[in-house]
Amino acid sequence: MKNVLTTSKRIVVKVGSSLVTNQGAGLDLDALSNWARQIAALTASGHEVVLVSSGAIAEGMQRLGWNVRPTSVHELQAAAAVGQMGLIQAYESCFRKHDLHAAQVLLTHADLVDRERYLNARATLTTLLGLRVIPIINENDTVVTDEIKFGDNDTLGALVTNLIEADALIILTDQSGLYTADPRKDPSATLVGLAQAGDSQLESMAGGAGSAIGRGGMLTKILAAKRAARSGAHTAIASGHERDVLLRLLQGESIGTLLTAPTLPLAARKQWLADHLQVTGKLVLDDGAIKALRDDGKSLLPIGVKNVFGEFQRGAVVACVSESGADIARGLTNYNADEVRRIAGHPSQEISTLLGYGGDSEIIHRDNLVAL
Numbered sequence: 001m002k003n004v005l006t007t008s009k010r011i012v013v014k015v016g017s018s019l020v021t022n023q024g025a026g027l028d029l030d031a032l033s034n035w036a037r038q039i040a041a042l043t044a045s046g047h048e049v050v051l052v053s054s055g056a057i058a059e060g061m062q063r064l065g066w067n068v069r070p071t072s073v074h075e076l077q078a079a080a081a082v083g084q085m086g087l088i089q090a091y092e093s094c095f096r097k098h099d100l101h102a103a104q105v106l107l108t109h110a111d112l113v114d115r116e117r118y119l120n121a122r123a124t125l126t127t128l129l130g131l132r133v134i135p136i137i138n139e140n141d142t143v144v145t146d147e148i149k150f151g152d153n154d155t156l157g158a159l160v161t162n163l164i165e166a167d168a169l170i171i172l173t174d175q176s177g178l179y180t181a182d183p184r185k186d187p188s189a190t191l192v193g194l195a196q197a198g199d200s201q202l203e204s205m206a207g208g209a210g211s212a213i214g215r216g217g218m219l220t221k222i223l224a225a226k227r228a229a230r231s232g233a234h235t236a237i238a239s240g241h242e243r244d245v246l247l248r249l250l251q252g253e254s255i256g257t258l259l260t261a262p263t264l265p266l267a268a269r270k271q272w273l274a275d276h277l278q279v280t281g282k283l284v285l286d287d288g289a290i291k292a293l294r295d296d297g298k299s300l301l302p303i304g305v306k307n308v309f310g311e312f313q314r315g316a317v318v319a320c321v322s323e324s325g326a327d328i329a330r331g332l333t334n335y336n337a338d339e340v341r342r343i344a345g346h347p348s349q350e351i352s353t354l355l356g357y358g359g360d361s362e363i364i365h366r367d368n369l370v371a372l
Contacts, residue, residue, distance in 0.1 A: 004234050006252045008167035010048045014157035018174040019240040020055040026062030027055060027086060033094045038246040040098035048129040052137045052157040059083035091136050101133045106140035112159060113276050125164050158224035162231040162271050169228040171221050172240035177256035178218060180205055197229035197259040225259040230274050232265030270370040273330045281310035281318040281337055290322060293329050294371050299362035305344040311337045331369035334360040
């Protein structure tokens with residue numbers, strides 16, 4: 001563990017709602033001061049730190065006098081808008097004590113699926129880090145809808161890790177880490193100290209949501225680690241109640257669960273493709289096409305497509321899945337949905353006859369495709 005995290009320079013730290021609020025009763029200023037102190041110490045020692053912090057809705061609820069989390073989208077958006085004011089004011093005050101500035105960055109999934117906005121967000125964050133400013137990131141709950149939301153800040157933390165090519169993602173929670181089973185139900189459950197991100201066994205160990213305040217459970221953290229590993233980042237999942245947990249982790253102490261990245265990072269453009277959570281179309285592939293994409297690094301040809309779902313235009317990012325629905329790849333399509341339906345299952349040499357005009361021989365070229 002020591003050799004992995006101690007060499008990490010650029011770090012994304014995600015803190016959950018239960019660690020920054022008084023069990024939903026507004027912000028815990030002592031807790032925020034604690035995170036600011038540790039991050040300031042890491043910054044002073046040469047690390048670059050981005051903070052993904054929950055807590056805006058909980059703070060908004062407290063300011064508005066609401067005791068029960070609303071279910072209405074517009075009320076949640078209103079609570080987030082009010083709460084963001086308190087969250088950023090509190091963090092700015094805490095970091096100022098250490099002669100550091102904080103910056104608020106609100107993101108939606110739409111900011112990351114558009115290539116130009118993706119690159120702009122990356123440039124802004126890297127510029128802030130170069131200025132020794134601490135970016136504080138949250139989902140833009142004031143405008144987000146179900147169709148474009150990240151779903152939880154664990155996923156957002158992983159996407160930001162990919163975006164800025166961070167070396168490590170540290171997910172702090174109110175749990176000690178990943179256990180082989182739910183320790184509240186199984187007394188024989190043991191803590192998983194070290195494993196490889198993406199190991200399918202980890203997902204079967206993880207259960208549902210662990211806090212009534214936040215949305216993410218251990219499964220979202222395991223999946224976040226899997227996503228972060230695509231850009232070569234290692235992930236630590238540890239209890240935020242541990243004293244000086246950030247400092248001790250970066251010094252190499254074994255705390256919680258460390259999930260290491262098994263592969264070399266994806267190239268930046270392919271990482272952007274892999275980070276699309278929502279896609280407008282889905283192509284169902286046969287076994288031959290799956291092997292060609294996964295094992296042989298080939299392009300996707302029409303003959304390997306068995307079915308087409310959704311409506312999309314040429315140049316859209318589409319998902320490639322198996323007949324059972326398993327994710328296989330993401331890619332930029334050379335044809336729109338109607339055209340793909342007409343040429344699916346046919347050899348490439350028949351494209352001009354089927355469409356009435358010549359086109360690319362592949363539906364997705366391997367340069368515009370990433371296997372998952």
